[in-house]
Amino acid sequence: MNLTLIDWGIITAYLAGCMAAGVWMKRFVRGVEDFAIAGREMDLNLGIASLAATELGVVTIMYTAQLGYEKGFAGATVGVIMALAMFLVGQTGFVIQPLRAARVMTIPELFERRFGKGVRWLAGLFVVLGGLLNMGIFLLLGGKFLVYATGLPPEYLKWVMTGLLGLVLLYTALGGMLSVLVTDYLQFIVMGLGIVITSIIVIGDIGWTNLIQKLWQCWDGSATGVGQTLKSQPFNPLHSSNYGWGYILWQLIFQTAVVTTWQTTISRVLACKDEHTAKRMYRRTSFYFVGRFALPGLWGAAALVYFSFNGGLPEGLDSLTAMPAYLCKILPVGLIGMVIAGMLAAEMSTDSGYLLTWATVIYNDLIMPVVKRPLAAKTKLLITRSLVVGIGVFLVFYGLWYELPGNAWDYLAVTGNIYLASVFTLLVAGLYWKRATAAGAYAALVLGAIGPLTFLVVNQVVSKENQIRPEVAGASSFALAFLGMLVGSLLSHPPSPATAKPEAAV
Amino acid sequence: MNHAFPFFWTAIIFLSIAWYGFLLFYVGYKGGGEIIRMTRDLRKPPPDSKT
Numbered sequence: 001m002n003l004t005l006i007d008w009g010i011i012t013a014y015l016a017g018c019m020a021a022g023v024w025m026k027r028f029v030r031g032v033e034d035f036a037i038a039g040r041e042m043d044l045n046l047g048i049a050s051l052a053a054t055e056l057g058v059v060t061i062m063y064t065a066q067l068g069y070e071k072g073f074a075g076a077t078v079g080v081i082m083a084l085a086m087f088l089v090g091q092t093g094f095v096i097q098p099l100r101a102a103r104v105m106t107i108p109e110l111f112e113r114r115f116g117k118g119v120r121w122l123a124g125l126f127v128v129l130g131g132l133l134n135m136g137i138f139l140l141l142g143g144k145f146l147v148y149a150t151g152l153p154p155e156y157l158k159w160v161m162t163g164l165l166g167l168v169l170l171y172t173a174l175g176g177m178l179s180v181l182v183t184d185y186l187q188f189i190v191m192g193l194g195i196v197i198t199s200i201i202v203i204g205d206i207g208w209t210n211l212i213q214k215l216w217q218c219w220d221g222s223a224t225g226v227g228q229t230l231k232s233q234p235f236n237p238l239h240s241s242n243y244g245w246g247y248i249l250w251q252l253i254f255q256t257a258v259v260t261t262w263q264t265t266i267s268r269v270l271a272c273k274d275e276h277t278a279k280r281m282y283r284r285t286s287f288y289f290v291g292r293f294a295l296p297g298l299w300g301a302a303a304l305v306y307f308s309f310n311g312g313l314p315e316g317l318d319s320l321t322a323m324p325a326y327l328c329k330i331l332p333v334g335l336i337g338m339v340i341a342g343m344l345a346a347e348m349s350t351d352s353g354y355l356l357t358w359a360t361v362i363y364n365d366l367i368m369p370v371v372k373r374p375l376a377a378k379t380k381l382l383i384t385r386s387l388v389v390g391i392g393v394f395l396v397f398y399g400l401w402y403e404l405p406g407n408a409w410d411y412l413a414v415t416g417n418i419y420l421a422s423v424f425t426l427l428v429a430g431l432y433w434k435r436a437t438a439a440g441a442y443a444a445l446v447l448g449a450i451g452p453l454t455f456l457v458v459n460q461v462v463s464k465e466n467q468i469r470p471e472v473a474g475a476s477s478f479a480l481a482f483l484g485m486l487v488g489s490l491l492s493h494p495p496s497p498a499t500a501k502p503e504a505a506v
Numbered sequence: 507m508n509h510a511f512p513f514f515w516t517a518i519i520f521l522s523i524a525w526y527g528f529l530l531f532y533v534g535y536k537g538g539g540e541i542i543r544m545t546r547d548l549r550k551p552p553p554d555s556k557t
Contacts (some may be wrong), residue, residue: 028548041544045536048529073515080518178548185537192530199523212512235511288529291522298519 003150007337014341015167018186018348022171022179032380035176036105036360037271042181047281049188050181050353051268052288056191057350058142058343061296063408065323068300072215072234074242075300078251078409079293083286085255090282093275095260098431100275107266107423108365114430115438117369122445123423124365127263130418130449131358132394133456138354139165139399141320141408142347148317148324149331150340162396164347169392172352173385177271180352187345194342197335198327199295202302205330214305229308234301250471253478254413257424262416264357299323306330320408359387410470414452421477422448425485433489440489448481 003011029035042050067075089096104110108127112120143161147154171179203211214223216235221228233239237248259265259282272278300319303326307313317325331339363384375383422445429436429444455473 025545028545030548034548038544039548041547043540043544045533046540046544049533049537052529073519074511076515076518181544182541185541188537189530189534192526196523196526196530199519208516212516235515236508287522287525290518291526294515294519294522295526 003337003340004333006334007340010337011341011344014190014344018183018345019167019171021186022175022183022352025171025175025179025182028178029174029176029381031377032363032384033105034178035381035384036356036364037267038177038181040103040271040273042268042271042277043273044277044280044284046181046185047268047272047277048285048288050184050271050349051265051281051285052292053184053188053191053346053349054180054264054268054353055289055350056292056346057138058145058347059138059350059408059412060292061299061343061346062141062145062320062323063412064293064296065300065303066320067293067409068297069304069319069322070230070300071232071237071242072219072230072301072304073294073297074232074235074237074239076290076293076297077237077243077248078255079290079297081248081251082255082258082293083289085252086259086282086289087286089256089259090279090284090286093279095427095431096266096269096278096282097275099266099427100269100272100278105270106361106364107261107263107427108361111426111430111441112369114436115426115441119426119438119441119445120365121369122442123419123426124361126419126422126445126449127361128358128366130415130420130452131263131354131361132391132398133415133418134412135354135358135395136398136415137408137411138347138351139395142343142351143399144321145324145343146340146347148321149328149336149343151328158396161399164344165351165392165396168348168351168355169389172355173388176384177267177356180349180356181271183352184349187349190345191342191349194339194345195291195295197342198331198339199298201330201332201335202299202327206302206305211302211305214309215301218304218308223309226308229312230304246475247471250475250478254417254420254474257420257478258416261420261424261427263361264353267353267357267360296323299327302326355388355391358391359384362387414455414470414473417452417474417477418449421451421474421481422446422484424478425481429485429489435489435494436485437489437492437495439492440485440487443484443488444481445484447484448477450480451475451477 033039099110102110108120108123111123139161142164143157146160147157152160171183217223217226218230219228219234232242237243238245268281269278272281300323303322306326307322313322367383425444425448426441429440451473455468455470459467
């Protein structure tokens with residue numbers, strides 16, 4: 001155990017402040033719209049804080065550090081591509097502008113106007129399935145970080161996970177998006193401080209030039225007694241030992257789909273005051289996503305160099321847990337409390353945002369379309385709050401028994417793809433292609449989910465050398481979804497002139 | 507070793523640290539004001555339609 005009384009004091013003060021702010025916001029919730037999208041009152045800087053905090057959790061730090069450990073600095077290429085996609089979408093308003101103008105609460109709600117109720121329901125089901133599977137490993141990875149970074153005994157992992165989730169559930173279920181926004185803001189500050197401090201300490205500890213040289217030696221195996229501890233060329237993402245062209249091309253499409261379709265990101269677009277604010281929020285947050293991969297990637301690369309040149313990775317550690325174990329060794333007493341508070345902030349902001357988003361989709365797109373009689377506002381709120389709690393319980397159990405088939409980033413990308421490929425296709429076709437029909441939408445939804453679901457099932461049962469590569473599963477789902485939309489639409493009757501106009505969706 | 511890529515990642519990492527540091531203060535200051543305005547607006551009764 002590496003925490004002193006001062007560290008615990010910092011962590012307790014942060015948790016108490018966060019909980020107080022989250023619970024305090026409950027008084028402003030007037031209905032489901034306030035609960036789910038903050039009454040569309042969110043302004044630019046609060047949007048930046050919320051978007052950045054939600055999309056940067058401990059799970060993000062863990063998988064991006066794992067990329068740094070396995071692929072060197074080139075592991076952060078995904079972040080550069082994501083930032084580029086986000087900036088371009090913010091500049092052009094591609095998808096997000098008409099989506100915000102439509103005044104919907106969720107993406108599937110938009111599909112009902114263009115393709116009918118059935119497509120909305122099925123799309124909602126896919127969004128929830130992909131989202132929950134994706135979120136399933138958040139607690140596990142978050143808990144692992146905290147256990148390894150603080151030196152807590154590993155058997156405390158499930159208690160750390162459960163306790164953390166309990167705190168998040170309390171304020172998210174009470175105040176919804178309003179609590180999430182305010183706690184995201186606090187968490188953005190504490191988390192940012194933790195990331196900046198840690199990055200400076202890591203560079204100071206290992207030395208920049210030393211890190212570059214030793215990272216190269218880990219790859220070419222020229223250091224005496226160390227050998228080749230890195231299998232990927234650490235700086236060039238296009239090198240055949242690193243991502244290579246195929247993966248990079250898949251990521252270009254995938255990241256464009258993420259920034260226009262990922263429901264937790266889009267929830268911030270829908271909560272903005274107007275379309276103009278949403279576009280500015282995207283442009284100004286875009287570079288944050290480079291650091292989201294590059295800075296934890298730096299910690300992961302430094303962990304690789306540290307362990308490679310100090311007797312190798314100790315038993316019980318792997319590419320995922322090497323980074324927190326390394327931080328545990330270099331962070332000075334007194335500062336580790338600040339860094340742990342920052343990581344707790346990252347975990348809590350992500351969990352709360354995701355819990356709320358998937359609960360809103362279940363409520364808005366799976367339950368409400370099949371409810372025959374109007375519900376009272378209090379009943380609607382009670383349903384949404386119960387869903388938040390129900391998802392939390394699911395996460396604790398799923399997170400405890402699921403074993404990752406590959407590295408964490410590939411799992412997240414592929415589970416996200418269950419709905420990203422199909423919903424992205426539906427969004428683009430629904431907004432920009434007059435000939436798109438409901439038949440095409442159904443075909444895209446079903447075909448788009450085949451690739452990632454096959455990946456998850458097959459890779460659980462076959463040996464490692466026969467496993468499907470993530471870029472193959474991912475790219476095929478996009479290709480199949482587009483093909484389904486194209487063929488399904490052209491083989492069915494054209495939509496009526498009233499619904500055929502892309503503006504009908506808006 | 508080709509030095510272009512290490513130089514690129516050096517720039518990316520140091521710019522990221524600088525950007526995170528800047529946003530910490532800028533968004534910290536501006537975002538606080540926006541929370542106060544948002545809670546003030548939320549105290550008002552909800553209008554019939556919103557954009």
